[in-house]
Amino acid sequence: xxxxxxxxxxxxxxxxxxxxxxxxxxxxxxxxxxxxxxxxxxxxxxxxxxxxxxxxxxxxxxxxxxxxxxxxxxxxxxxxxxxxxxxxxxxxxxxxxxxxxxxxxxxxxxxxxxxxxxxxxxxxxxxxxxxxxxxxxxxxxxxxxxx
Numbered sequence: 001x002x003x004x005x006x007x008x009x010x011x012x013x014x015x016x017x018x019x020x021x022x023x024x025x026x027x028x029x030x031x032x033x034x035x036x037x038x039x040x041x042x043x044x045x046x047x048x049x050x051x052x053x054x055x056x057x058x059x060x061x062x063x064x065x066x067x068x069x070x071x072x073x074x075x076x077x078x079x080x081x082x083x084x085x086x087x088x089x090x091x092x093x094x095x096x097x098x099x100x101x102x103x104x105x106x107x108x109x110x111x112x113x114x115x116x117x118x119x120x121x122x123x124x125x126x127x128x129x130x131x132x133x134x135x136x137x138x139x140x141x142x143x144x145x146x147x
Contacts, residue, residue, distance in 0.1 A: 016028065016032065016117075016118055016121055016122075017121065017122060017126070019121070019125060019126055019129040020129060020133060021129040021132050021133060023063065023067070024064060024067075024125060024128070024129055024132075027059075027060040027063060027064070028060075028121060028125075030056060030060075031053075031056050031057065031060060031117065034052060034053060034056045035053060035113060035114060035117075037052075038050075038052055038053060038109065039109070039110065041109075043102050043106070046097055046102055046105040046106050046109060047094055047097050047098055047105065049109055050090060050093060050094050050097065050105055050108070050109055051094060053090070053109070053113060054087060054090050054091070054094070057083075057086070057087065057090075058087060061080075061083040061087070064079075064083075064125070064128065065079075065080055065083065067128075067132060068080070068128060068131075071131065071132055071135045072135075073128060073131050073132070074131075075124070075127060075128070075131075078124075079124050079128060082120065082124055086116060086120075090108070090113075093105055093108045
C-alpha cells in the first residue's frame with residue numbers, strides 16, 4: 001500500500017504521494033518538513049522563510065535534473081522549464097515582499113507553494129519517477145541477461 005502524507009495549510013490538506021524512488025521521495029519529505037517549519041513565521045520572517053523554501057527546492061531540482069539527464073528522460077526540458085519558472089516566480093515574490101508587500105509573500109508561502117508542489121509531485125515528478133524506475137528495471141534485466 002502506498003503511504004501518503006498530508007500537507008496542511010489553512011483549512012485545506014493536500015495528499016502528497018510516495019512515488020517509489022527513494023532519492024526523490026526523501027527530497028519531497030525534506031521540502032515538506034521545511035515548509036512546515038516556516039509556515040508559522042512572524043511577518044518579519046516571511047522573506048527568510050521564502051528564501052529557505054527556494055534554497056531547498058533549488059537543491060532538489062538540481063538533483064532531480066541530474067537524474068533526468070543521466071537517464072535520458074525525454075521530458076527533461078519541460079520539467080526543467082517548470083523548475084526554472086517556479087524559482088523565478090518565487091524570486092519575484094521575495095523582491096515584492098522585501099519592497100513592502102508582506103501579504104503577498106505570506107499568501108504565496110501558505111497557499112501557493114503547497115498547492116504548486118503537490119501538483120508538481122503528482123504530475124511531473126510522478127512521470128519522471130515512472131521513467132527512472134523503468135530505466136532501473138531495464139538495466140536490471142540487462143545485467144541479469146548478461147550474467
